[in-house]
Amino acid sequence: MKLLNEDCLAAMRNMPDAEIDMAYLDPPFFTQRKQKLKDAKGHEYSFADEWQSKAEYLQFIKERLLEVRRLLKDTGTIFLHCDSTASHYLRMLLDEVFGEKHFRSEIVWSYKRWSNSKKGLLPCHQTIFWYSKTDHYKFNTFYNDYSSTTNVDQILQERERNNLGKVAYKRDEQGNILLSKEKQGVPLSDVWEIPFLNPKAKERTGYPTQKPVELLERIIKISTDKGDMILDPFCGSGTTLVAAGRLGRNAIGVDQNQEAIRLCEQRVQLLKKTESKVLRVGEKAYQTKTEKELAILKQFECNVVQRNRGIDAILKKYYRGAPVVLKIQKDTETVLQSAELLREAGDKRKCSFYILITNEPVEENICYRLPQNMIVLERYESVFERQIEQKIAVVEYKQKKA
Numbered sequence: 288m289k290l291l292n293e294d295c296l297a298a299m300r301n302m303p304d305a306e307i308d309m310a311y312l313d314p315p316f317f318t319q320r321k322q323k324l325k326d327a328k329g330h331e332y333s334f335a336d337e338w339q340s341k342a343e344y345l346q347f348i349k350e351r352l353l354e355v356r357r358l359l360k361d362t363g364t365i366f367l368h369c370d371s372t373a374s375h376y377l378r379m380l381l382d383e384v385f386g387e388k389h390f391r392s393e394i395v396w397s398y399k400r401w402s403n404s405k406k407g408l409l410p411c412h413q414t415i416f417w418y419s420k421t422d423h424y425k426f427n428t429f430y431n432d433y434s435s436t437t438n439v440d441q442i443l444q445e446r447e448r449n450n451l452g453k454v455a456y457k458r459d460e461q462g463n464i465l466l467s468k469e470k471q472g473v474p475l476s477d478v479w480e481i482p483f484l485n486p487k488a489k490e491r492t493g494y495p496t497q498k499p500v501e502l503l504e505r506i507i508k509i510s511t512d513k514g515d516m517i518l519d520p521f522c523g524s525g526t527t528l529v530a531a532g533r534l535g536r537n538a539i540g541v542d543q544n545q546e547a548i549r550l551c552e553q554r555v556q557l558l559k560k561t562e563s564k565v566l567r568v569g570e571k572a573y574q575t576k577t578e579k580e581l582a583i584l585k586q587f588e589c590n591v592v593q594r595n596r597g598i599d600a601i602l603k604k605y606y607r608g609a610p611v612v613l614k615i616q617k618d619t620e621t622v623l624q625s626a627e628l629l630r631e632a633g634d635k636r637k638c639s640f641y642i643l644i645t646n647e648p649v650e651e652n653i654c655y656r657l658p659q660n661m662i663v664l665e666r667y668e669s670v671f672e673r674q675i676e677q678k679i680a681v682v683e684y685k686q687k688k689a
Contacts, residue, residue, distance in 0.1 A: 288528050288531070288532060288537070288538055288539075288540070288555050289538070289539045289540070290522070290528075290539075290540050290541075290542075290548050290551055290552060291539065291540070291541045291542075292542065292543065292544075292545055292548045293541065293543055294543045295351060295520035295521060295541040295542075295543070296350055296351055296354060298520070298541045299351070299354040299355070299357075299358060299518075299520060299541070300354060302358055302539075303358075304357055304358065305357075305358070305359065305360045305361070305363075306358060306360070306516060307355075307358045307359050307360065307363055307516050307517070307518045307539075308359075308360055308362070308363050308364075308425065308510075308511050308512075308515035308516050308517065309363060309364050309365070309366070309425075309506075309507070309510045309511050309515065309517050309518070310355045310358070310359060310363070310364075310365045310366070310517070310518040310519070310520070311365075311366045311368070311503065311506060311517065311518075311519050311527050312351070312352075312355070312365065312366070312367045312368065312519070312520055312521060313368040313496070313498065313519070313521050313523065314347075314348060314351070314367075314368075314369075314520075314521050315334070315335075315336035315344075315521075316336060316369055316370050316372050316373065316496075317336065317338065317341065317344050317372050317373040318336045318372060319336065319337055319338065320336060320337065321333055321334070321335050321336070321337065322334055322335075322336055322495040322496060323495055324493055324494065324495040325493055326492060326493025326494075327493065330493065332492075332493060332494045332495060332524075332546060332547070332550070333495065334495070334523075334544055334547075341373070341376070344373070345373075345376055345380060348377065348380055349380050349383075349384065351520060352365075352367075352380060352381065352384040352385075353384055355518070355520070356384055356385060356420060358518065359420045360420070361420055361421045361423060362420075362421070362423055362424055362425045363419070363420050363424070363425075364391070364417060364418065364419045364420070364424050364425065364426075364510050365381075365385070365417070365418050365419075365420075366394075366415050366416070366417050366506050366510070367381060367415065367416045367418075368413065368414075368415050368498070369413065369414055369415075369416070370410070370413045370414065371410065371414070374414050374416075377416065378393075378416060381416055381418050385418040385419070385420065388422075389418050389419045389420065389421070389422070390416075390417075390418055391417040391418060391419055391424070391426075392416075392417045392477050393414060393415075393416055393417070393477060394414070394415040394416075394417060394477050394478075394479060395412050395413075395414060395415075395477060395478045395479065396412060396413045396414070396415060396479050396481060396502060397411060397412045397478055397479065397480045397481075398411055398412070398480070398481060398482055398483040399411060399482070399483065400483060415506070417510075425510060425511065425512070426509060426510065427508060427509050427510070427511075427512070428474060428475070428509075429474075429475045429505075429508065429509060430471040430472030430473060430474055430475065431472055431473045431474075431475060431476075432472050432473070433472060433473055434473075442467075442470060444456050444457075444464050444465065444466060444467055445457040445464075445465040445466060445467040445468075446467070475509070479502070479505060481499060481501050481502050481505070482499065482501075483499070484497060484498075484499050484561065488561040489559055489561050490526075490529075490559045490560055490561045491561075492524045492550055492554065494523055494524035494547065494550060496523065497523065497524045497526060498526045499526070499561065500526055500529050500530050500533070500559075500560040500561070501560070501561075502526075503526050503527050503529075503530035503531075504530045504533065504534060504560075506530075507527075507530055507531060507534055507536060508534065511536055513534070513535040513536065514535065514536065514537065515536050515537065516536070516537045516538070516539070517531050517536050517537065517538040517539070518538070518539050518541075519538065519539070519540050519541070520541045521541070521542065522540030522541060522542045522547065522551055523542060523544075523547050524547065524550055524551070524554065525540060525547075525550060525551030525554040525555060526554075527540065528540045528551055528554070528555050529554050529555060529558050529559070529560070530560075532555055532558050533558050533560065574593055575593050575594055576591060576593065576599065580599065580615050583615060583644060583666065584599065584600050584613075584615075587600060587602060587613065588602065588603045588604060589601060589602050589603060589613060590603060595632065596628050596632070597612075597614060597628040597629050597630075597631055597632025597633070598612045598613070598614060598629065598632045598633070598636075599613055599614050599615050600612070600613040601613070602642075605639070606639045606640055606679060607639040608639070609637055609638055609639035610636060610637075610638050610639065611638060611639060611640045611641070611642065612629065612632065612633045612636065612638050612640075612641055612642070613641075613642040613643075613644065614628065614629040614632075614641070614642070614643055614644070615644045615646075615666075616643065616644060616645045616646050616647075616666075618646065622643070622645055622647070622649055622653055622663075623653065623656065625643055625645070626641075626643055626657050626658075626661060629641050629643055629661070630658055630661065639660065640660050640661070640662060640679060640682070641658065641660060641661040641662065642661075642662045642664060643657075643661055643662070643663050643664070644663075644664050644665075644666055645663060645664070645665050645666060646666045647665075648665060649663050649665065659682060659685065659686060660682060660686075662679065662682065
């Protein structure tokens with residue numbers, strides 16, 4: 288691994304022609320603000336993404352794209368990472384520098400984020416433009432497993448378009464359906480669902496705009512072989528170098544921020560990566576609700592909660608300016624045990640009311656032992672939502688009277 292602490296344009300101008308197999312660029316996104324973040328120890332990393340004009344920004348990018356093109360081998364490729372702020376302008380620049388015919392794909396990195404919504408849609412993706420230097424570029428095919436909705440015939444039988452232009456099973460002269468060739472799965476698509484780095488991820492450094500190692504590993508796998516040379520002119524926290532080191536590739540990282548270079552030097556010694564359980568076993572591994580429980584919860588205007596013993600859902604509507612939490616009694620729990628789990632979890636979240644749905648009639652002597660702000664609904668009661676309003680009103684009346 289080689290690290291250079293200087294402006295990437297100057298660094299690239301000192302590099303020889305045609306020695307790079309793949310370049311990954313994660314430049315400033317034209318956000319017009321200073322990007323900053325603190326690590327777990329309180330140390331702040333930052334870089335400026337502020338420009339006099341869009342023309343200045345685009346000229347900055349163009350000069351560096353021209354150098355990258357010179358450095359790439361004829362089989363080389365470039366991946367440029369951006370978001371919606373300036374992606375349409377960057378695509379035009381890439382067309383100009385590398386040629387429209389050398390556009391290979393627009394990769395969408397999709398992830399989930401939790402944020403207070405503003406007016407409009409919550410941004411949950413970024414874009415990676417993929418171009419090659421020539422038509423003879425390196426590409427390694429990867430496959431995903433078939434989805435659960437794929438039937439066996441779709442995998443085993445050959446298909447073709449009929450005279451109506453519709454896809455149909457291919458048949459021989461006798462009308463027998465033909466078997467397809469061996470299939471390894473579904474070719475990798477241009478939408479990549481890779482989790483955003485959460486604050487507790489072991490690879491998290493505290494550097495702003497840090498990308499997950501999983502994302503860079505996928506880019507490197509499809510575009511390079513072991514021993515190839517990778518260039519990252521905006522290496523930042525060093526994720527590209529970590530991914531390259533883990534996969535047996537060589538890499539050059541450039542950044543004018545001295546603290547970024549120090550961070551890179553630390554990371555390439557450890558080569559840490561966060562193993563995503565979502566990617567390994569799928570989102571279903573996090574789903575703890577049965578179909579019956581989900582059917583009950585659908586009767587409420589609520590957000591379902593997974594992996595919590597005390598809370599199964601949170602009503603979308605707050606009461607008294609505080610959340611209302613809901614729990615369904617499990618078959619292995621008594622009413623009092625369920626109520627205690629709900630109360631304990633709700634108290635931690637400063638909830639105004641608790642709703643307990645029981646799977647058995649609740650005797651009057653047990654009701655007296657429950658918190659005053661806990662509403663009990665029996666599972667066989669058909670219309671829950673209307674009863675909540677009524678029972679909250681009763682509870683509030685009793686509390687005022689007391």
